[in-house]
Amino acid sequence: MRWNEIESDVCSVARTLSVVGDRWTLLILRDCFLGSRRFDEFQKNIGLSRHRLTDRLNKLVEHELLLKKPYQDNPPRSEYVLTAKGKDIHPVLVTLTGWGNKWMQDGDGVPLLYHHKKCEHITQPQLSCDHCGDSIDASNMYVTPGPGILKKLQRGVSPSYVPKRLLKLFKDTLNLDAQK
Amino acid sequence: MRWNEIESDVCSVARTLSVVGDRWTLLILRDCFLGSRRFDEFQKNIGLSRHRLTDRLNKLVEHELLLKKPYQDNPPRSEYVLTAKGKDIHPVLVTLTGWGNKWMQDGDGVPLLYHHKKCEHITQPQLSCDHCGDSIDASNMYVTPGPGILKKLQRGVSPSYVPKRLLKLFKDTLNLDAQK
DNA sequence: ATAGTAGGTTCCATTTTAGAACTTGTAAAG
DNA sequence: CTTTACAAGTTCTAAAATGGAACCTACTAT
Numbered sequence: 052m053r054w055n056e057i058e059s060d061v062c063s064v065a066r067t068l069s070v071v072g073d074r075w076t077l078l079i080l081r082d083c084f085l086g087s088r089r090f091d092e093f094q095k096n097i098g099l100s101r102h103r104l105t106d107r108l109n110k111l112v113e114h115e116l117l118l119k120k121p122y123q124d125n126p127p128r129s130e131y132v133l134t135a136k137g138k139d140i141h142p143v144l145v146t147l148t149g150w151g152n153k154w155m156q157d158g159d160g161v162p163l164l165y166h167h168k169k170c171e172h173i174t175q176p177q178l179s180c181d182h183c184g185d186s187i188d189a190s191n192m193y194v195t196p197g198p199g200i201l202k203k204l205q206r207g208v209s210p211s212y213v214p215k216r217l218l219k220l221f222k223d224t225l226n227l228d229a230q231k
Numbered sequence: 232m233r234w235n236e237i238e239s240d241v242c243s244v245a246r247t248l249s250v251v252g253d254r255w256t257l258l259i260l261r262d263c264f265l266g267s268r269r270f271d272e273f274q275k276n277i278g279l280s281r282h283r284l285t286d287r288l289n290k291l292v293e294h295e296l297l298l299k300k301p302y303q304d305n306p307p308r309s310e311y312v313l314t315a316k317g318k319d320i321h322p323v324l325v326t327l328t329g330w331g332n333k334w335m336q337d338g339d340g341v342p343l344l345y346h347h348k349k350c351e352h353i354t355q356p357q358l359s360c361d362h363c364g365d366s367i368d369a370s371n372m373y374v375t376p377g378p379g380i381l382k383k384l385q386r387g388v389s390p391s392y393v394p395k396r397l398l399k400l401f402k403d404t405l406n407l408d409a410q411k
Numbered sequence: 412a413t414a415g416t417a418g419g420t421t422c423c424a425t426t427t428t429a430g431a432a433c434t435t436g437t438a439a440a441g
Numbered sequence: 442c443t444t445t446a447c448a449a450g451t452t453c454t455a456a457a458a459t460g461g462a463a464c465c466t467a468c469t470a471t
Contacts, residue, residue, distance in 0.1 A: 052278040052429080053457090054254070061342045063331025064261045064324055070335070074234070074252055074459095081244045084369060090418050098232040100460050105419065126467040128417060136334050141369040142358050143330060144244055146322040151243025154316050155250070160378030162241045168371045170363035176372075178322050178356035180347040184364075187356045189264060189321040191348045198340030232460085233426095254428095270449050280429050285450065306436045308448060 061203055070114050071140065075099050075107050077147070080116065080133075080140050088130035116140065142176075149175050196221040241383055250294050251320065255279050255287050257327070260296065260313075260320050268310035296320065322356075329355050376401040 058069035071077050078097050087093055094104050108131055111117040116137035119129045145165070152161045152175065167174045180187045196204075204221060238249035251257050258277050267273055274284050288311055291297040296317035299309045325345070332341045332355065347354045360367045376384075384401060 056278075057254070059337075062258075062261070063328040063335060063342055065258060065331075066335035067327045067331035068254065068257060072252075072254055072257065074237070074248065077248060077252065078245060081242070085374070091416080094418095098236075100462090101419070102421090102461085103459065123468095126417075138369055139330055139333065142326040143323065145358060145372075146326045147247045148243040150319055150323060151245075151247035153319065155243060155246035157239075157379070159382040162243055162377050162379035163374045164377040166373050166375060167360040167362060167365070167367055168373060169365060170360060172360070172362035174360045174362050174367065174372070176358035176367045177361045178325055179359045179364075179366075180350060180352070180354045181357045182347060182352035182354050183350035184359075185347070185349060186359075187347055187354065189318055192325075192354070192356075193346050193348065194265070194343045195346060197342050197344040199337070199342035202339040271447080274449095280431090281450070282430085282452085283428070303448095306448075 061200055061208075067143075070110075070116070071143070073107075075103060076111065077140075077144065079104075079107055079111065080137065081144055083117070083131070083133050083137065084141060084144065088132060089128075090131075093131075111137070145176050146178075149177075241380055241388075247323075250290075250296070251323070253287075255283060256291065257320075257324065259284075259287055259291065260317065261324055263297070263311070263313050263317065264321060264324065268312060270311075273311075291317070325356050326358075329357075 054069055057065050057072075060066060060069075071080070075097065078099075079093055082093055082096050087096060090101075090104065090108070093108070094101055097104075099107075108117065108119075112119050112131070114136075115134055117131040118134050120132055121127060121129045148163070148165075164173050165175060166172065178187050179185060200221060234249060237245050237252075240246060240249075251260070255277065258279075259273055262273055262276050267276060270281075270284065270288070273288070274281055277284075279287075288297065288299075292299050292311070294316075295314055297311040298314050300312055301307060301309045328343070328345075344353050345355060346352065358367050359365060380401060
């Protein structure tokens with residue numbers, strides 16, 4: 052399966068990875084959040100080849116996570132700034148950092164510390180339910196089919212990644228709905 | 232720069248990506264959280280080549296995100312189950328899903344819905360400060376150097392990815408500390 | 412006149428990947 | 442018994458992605 056096929060998978064994880072799921076893209080975005088904006092800055096910080104960087108920046112601009120913004124005309128030079136869509140990647144970087152801080156330390160401790168402006172404490176943000184506010188993790192969550200899957204099932208398409216066990220459950224859901 | 236060099240970068244994002252930052256690994260873990268455990272199950276759900284899958288599963292076992300657990304002897308067959316380290320990837324998948332749900336929809340709506348067992352509501356978990364509990368995002372957070380970076384600076388090593396602007400700030404921090 | 416900066420592009424060798432075929436040992440179906 | 446299926450791989454080759462170095466262009470500073 053190729054990148055562009057992943058993009059059309061009926062799965063938000065797969066779709067997101069089709070944009071940011073390579074070796075470099077999230078590192079570029081990390082740098083954006085730390086204040087980098089220019090080609091050479093990214094190249095020096097990250098250490099990828101100029102070729103790859105051109106490619107990845109173009110992709111991020113295409114997908115509208117970054118905006119290419121001219122800052123001089125002659126010679127033409129641009130900087131890359133985060134759009135709203137790009138800024139929304141922040142939680143992904145925060146959770147990746149959290150995992151790395153916990154599980155990938157060398158002997159020297161955490162590389163960077165997050166601080167919460169409001170309470171002025173060091174923080175490693177955690178997920179909480181956006182309805183009741185309680186903290187939430189894999190053990191107190193479950194999934195059900197959303198409209199995106201149900202509509203495909205109604206059209207006879209079975210999203211490849213959904214385990215048979217769940218598919219059956221989802222089809223039962225459909226039948227129950229139909230009987231109403 | 233190669234994968235194994237990324238692993239030793241002084242950055243928790245880079246280190247995490249050295250384990251899960253390719254096209255397939257997070258999709259394998261997604262499937263684990265949805266209940267998949269066996270080779271063929273992953274292969275069918277995800278649609279990657281058997282060759283790649285072997286490789287990725289081995290890497291996940293090496294890094295101890297998955298445990299390879301024999302379930303019969305003749306012929307030898309195993310299943311792959313999440314370890315604590317693997318389960319801790321869940322927040323990453325949740326935030327990736329959140330972004331995909333918001334920014335990568337086709338016309339049919341969200342593929343899967345998350346539910347919170349306790350309050351029984353549909354939820355898209357959000358990050359909150361683990362000290363004060365308030366919701367938190369890029370605009371109300373900032374970073375400072377942690378021991379992992381400071382110790383490297385003291386040894387004269389400059390972590391490549393830290394923008395010069397921040398490096399200077401960090402070195403000032405060191406000088407202030409030294410003057411105490 | 413030379414070196415440096417910024418943001419690329421071009422080229423080629425190396426590495427990684429996709430996809431299909433093959434393997435091994437068992438069990439079930441005809 | 443012979444074929445088919447299943448599970449979990451391994452092997453092979455062509456195609457795609459990548460790394461790294463060199464080159465290009467239009468300024469600016471020394």
